[in-house]
Amino acid sequence: MDKGELFQQFVRFTTSVHQVTNDMTKEIRIENITTVQYKILEFITVSQPVTLSEVSECLHLSLPNSSRELKKLIQNQLCEKIIVPNDRRKFDIRLTEKGTALMNKVFQQLELKFQERIDNLKEPELKEIQEAIKILQTKLFT
Amino acid sequence: MDKGELFQQFVRFTTSVHQVTNDMTKEIRIENITTVQYKILEFITVSQPVTLSEVSECLHLSLPNSSRELKKLIQNQLCEKIIVPNDRRKFDIRLTEKGTALMNKVFQQLELKFQERIDNLKEPELKEIQEAIKILQTKLFT
DNA sequence: CTCTTTAGTTATCATTTGATAACTAAAGGG
DNA sequence: CCCTTTAGTTATCAAATGATAACTAAAGAG
Numbered sequence: 001m002d003k004g005e006l007f008q009q010f011v012r013f014t015t016s017v018h019q020v021t022n023d024m025t026k027e028i029r030i031e032n033i034t035t036v037q038y039k040i041l042e043f044i045t046v047s048q049p050v051t052l053s054e055v056s057e058c059l060h061l062s063l064p065n066s067s068r069e070l071k072k073l074i075q076n077q078l079c080e081k082i083i084v085p086n087d088r089r090k091f092d093i094r095l096t097e098k099g100t101a102l103m104n105k106v107f108q109q110l111e112l113k114f115q116e117r118i119d120n121l122k123e124p125e126l127k128e129i130q131e132a133i134k135i136l137q138t139k140l141f142t
Numbered sequence: 143m144d145k146g147e148l149f150q151q152f153v154r155f156t157t158s159v160h161q162v163t164n165d166m167t168k169e170i171r172i173e174n175i176t177t178v179q180y181k182i183l184e185f186i187t188v189s190q191p192v193t194l195s196e197v198s199e200c201l202h203l204s205l206p207n208s209s210r211e212l213k214k215l216i217q218n219q220l221c222e223k224i225i226v227p228n229d230r231r232k233f234d235i236r237l238t239e240k241g242t243a244l245m246n247k248v249f250q251q252l253e254l255k256f257q258e259r260i261d262n263l264k265e266p267e268l269k270e271i272q273e274a275i276k277i278l279q280t281k282l283f284t
Numbered sequence: 285c286t287c288t289t290t291a292g293t294t295a296t297c298a299t300t301t302g303a304t305a306a307c308t309a310a311a312g313g314g
Numbered sequence: 315c316c317c318t319t320t321a322g323t324t325a326t327c328a329a330a331t332g333a334t335a336a337c338t339a340a341a342g343a344g
Contacts, residue, residue, distance in 0.1 A: 001265060001268045001269065001272070003257060003260070003268075004253070006260070006268065006271070006272060007252075007253045007256050007257075009272065009275050009276075009279075010256055010275070011188070011249070011252070012188070012279070013275045013278070013279050013283070014159060014163050015184075015188060016279060016283040016284070017156060017159045017160075017283055018159075018160070018163070019200070019283075020282075020283045021156050021160070022202065026202055034329085034330060034331085035330080035331095036330075036331070042157075046153070046154070046157055051291085051292095052291075052292065053290090053291065053292085056292095058161065060164065060168055061331090061332085062332070062333070062334085063291075063292065063293090064292085064293075064294080064295090064332095064333085064334080064335095065331070065332065065333080066292090067292060067293055067294085068293090068294085068331095069331095071293090087290095087291085087340080087341070088339080088340055088341085089290065089291040089292070089339070089340050089341070090290090090291060090292085090340095091291095091292090107153070110149075110153070111146070111149045114149050114152055115145060115149075117282070118145070118148070118282070121281065123143060125281055126143045126145075126148065127143065128277050128281070129148070129277065129278065129281055129282055130143070130148060130151065131274070132273070132274035132275075132277040132278050133151050133152070133155045133274075133278065134151075135270050135271065135274040136155070136271065136274050136275065136278070137151075137154070137155050137158060139263065139267055139270070139271055140162075140259070140260070140271055141155070141158040141159055141161075141162045142158070176299085176300060176301085177300080177301095178300075178301070193321085193322095194321075194322065195320090195321065195322085198322095203301090203302085204302070204303070204304085205321075205322065205323090206302095206303080206304080206305095206322085206323075206324080206325090207301070207302065207303080208322090209322060209323055209324085210301095210323090210324085211301095213323090229310080229311070229320095229321085230309085230310055230311085231309070231310050231311070231320065231321045231322070232310095232320090232321060232322085233321095233322090
């Protein structure tokens, strides 16, 4: 296989993914939440419980800046620190009930847009898509 | 098919794609180029020629802000305006030679990282990946 | 017990990004 | 020919983000 060509396809593909997800999330504006704060919330949602260092590393934010943004999220009562017994320097971060409710609402909106997007597809195509996602998820985006 | 489950997979998948591409592009820092400016360059690269309105719309930037950032890119001689004959309000934007050279270098770096990533995969898996990309590209991320 | 490393905090400053108002100039419709 | 719309510009201000220094406090190594 021509690996150069595969790379070209990869670039076009990831660009499309970015554009589509951007369009889907674009209108989702939450009060008092900035873009970075939303990304942190999203990360917590899919990975909780997480430590601050993990937030920092995965989102490419410095620890001081992560700390600052987390503080604001906690002030908004969207997430909370949970003390972990073995190491008193660290703490786990989790969504609060309010945060969970908020993110559920966001994901419901997203799901609606997703359903629209696949509305015209029939069962066999959906199967194909599911398979394709599984392959890429395990072999390329790990 | 359970469309709710498919949505869950979709979310996990797009999250992975974002993380991987983020990691791949993270270290790429170009002198005098901010994140937004890089995104504009990237967009021009894959879609040129483009108009300023297209930049604005696709990257979700206001026209004034797009104009400002484009100006800086032009000052850095990375792209240029090209007058289009039929409509003197518009212009096309293209990479200059310098801009093209720069983006080629960037894409070469990216390709290296991509090759590393698929290095352990054999021919049949590469075929699978290529097929999977094609399916998602045409049916889901259009 | 000391020294080093890890995890996070607080404060501060510069830069980037976002938003808006007021503008020019060409295109297009009637 | 006038009026409206489209495409882009310039200026300005506020907010978000990035970077860094100086700090605390616990963990771990020897």
